[in-house]
Amino acid sequence: MTHAAAETSSRYRPSAADLATASPMIEIRDLVTHYGKREILHGINIEVRQGEIMVIMGGSGSGKSTLLNALLGLLRPTSGSIRILGQDLNAITDIERTKLRQKMGVAFQGGALFSSLNVLENIMLPLKEHTRLDRNTMRIMARMKMQVVSLAGFENLMPAELSGGMIKRAALARAIVMDPRILFCDEPSAGLDPVVSSAIDDLILTLREAMDMSIVVVTHELESAFKIADRICVLDKGHILTIGTVDEVRHSPNEHIQNLLNRRAEPEILDPDEYLRWLTAVNQ
Numbered sequence: 001m002t003h004a005a006a007e008t009s010s011r012y013r014p015s016a017a018d019l020a021t022a023s024p025m026i027e028i029r030d031l032v033t034h035y036g037k038r039e040i041l042h043g044i045n046i047e048v049r050q051g052e053i054m055v056i057m058g059g060s061g062s063g064k065s066t067l068l069n070a071l072l073g074l075l076r077p078t079s080g081s082i083r084i085l086g087q088d089l090n091a092i093t094d095i096e097r098t099k100l101r102q103k104m105g106v107a108f109q110g111g112a113l114f115s116s117l118n119v120l121e122n123i124m125l126p127l128k129e130h131t132r133l134d135r136n137t138m139r140i141m142a143r144m145k146m147q148v149v150s151l152a153g154f155e156n157l158m159p160a161e162l163s164g165g166m167i168k169r170a171a172l173a174r175a176i177v178m179d180p181r182i183l184f185c186d187e188p189s190a191g192l193d194p195v196v197s198s199a200i201d202d203l204i205l206t207l208r209e210a211m212d213m214s215i216v217v218v219t220h221e222l223e224s225a226f227k228i229a230d231r232i233c234v235l236d237k238g239h240i241l242t243i244g245t246v247d248e249v250r251h252s253p254n255e256h257i258q259n260l261l262n263r264r265a266e267p268e269i270l271d272p273d274e275y276l277r278w279l280t281a282v283n284q
């Protein structure tokens with residue numbers, strides 16, 4: 001057992017039985033999306049429960065960001081449905097969608113901090129945009145979230161003065177400043193050294209524990225996925241290869257999953273029908 005795994009075992013983790021009875025926060029049914037004429041996601045079904053950390057894994061181009069964009073309402077599905085907190089993204093009005101968005105926090109991959117604003121102002125932005133709180137209250141709320149992510153004392157730094165790990169922390173603080181019900185993190189530990197990356201994983205576990213959020217994490221960092229996930233969804237070329245607990249995925253007999261986990265190259269198959277035959281023929 002690695003040090004990281006030993007650390008994790010003492011953390012709060014909802015049981016499979018708890019999760020099975022928790023309310024669904026995100027329900028994705030038969031989701032198909034296109035970019036132009038090209039079908040990218042080919043009928044995806046995922047449910048994320050209250051308090052669950054769902055990790056989306058998959059190789060480059062497998063459709064992770066496309067899925068995230070669809071969940072954020074930035075990409076309209078061709079067919080299928082996405083319900084978030086019980087509301088169908090396609091059936092609601094723009095005003096309802098804006099209200100729903102306020103219950104969803106997003107930590108973008110590169111941080112997406114505004115370079116002309118200091119850290120505190122960056123973290124205050126969602127409050128400025130969506131609330132009528134006075135400036136002092138907004139500052140207090142932003143400072144509280146900075147404490148949660150261990151950035152207290154760095155309020156006046158500009159984004160260019162932050163390390164990679166601090167940028168990720170600031171992005172997380174901004175994502176949770178409105179106390180969202182659901183947090184989306186795109187590659188929260190990519191590009192960080194192992195120690196900093198492990199600290200970000202711990203922070204994600206702490207956030208779930210402290211704020212009882214559902215968290216969707218997109219990552220290709222295997223160790224991170226195994227450490228934080230309740231369930232892992234493995235995407236490959238727009239299909240779901242499997243959704244399961246860390247143990248189920250880790251010990252999956254499916255050759256494609258093992259190739260992905262072990263970063264073994266697979267033959268490049270460009271014809272979608274041939275690919276589907278190949279996918280379903282071997283080792284299912």
Ligand SMILES: Nc1ncnc2c1ncn2[C@@H]1O[C@H](COP(=O)(O)OP(=O)(O)OP(=O)(O)O)[C@@H](O)[C@H]1O
Pocket residue numbers: 035036040058059060061062063064065066067220
């Ligand atoms: N804006 C776009 N227009 C057209 N095609 C796109 C666009 N964005 C992504 N794609 C295509 O959709 C497929 C899925 O891309 P996506 O960005 O969702 O993959 P990903 O799993 O996030 O990959 P990565 O790990 O590299 O970020 C890829 O084949 C990609 O070329």
Ligand SMILES: [Mg+2]
Pocket residue numbers: 064065066
């Ligand atoms: Mg991506």
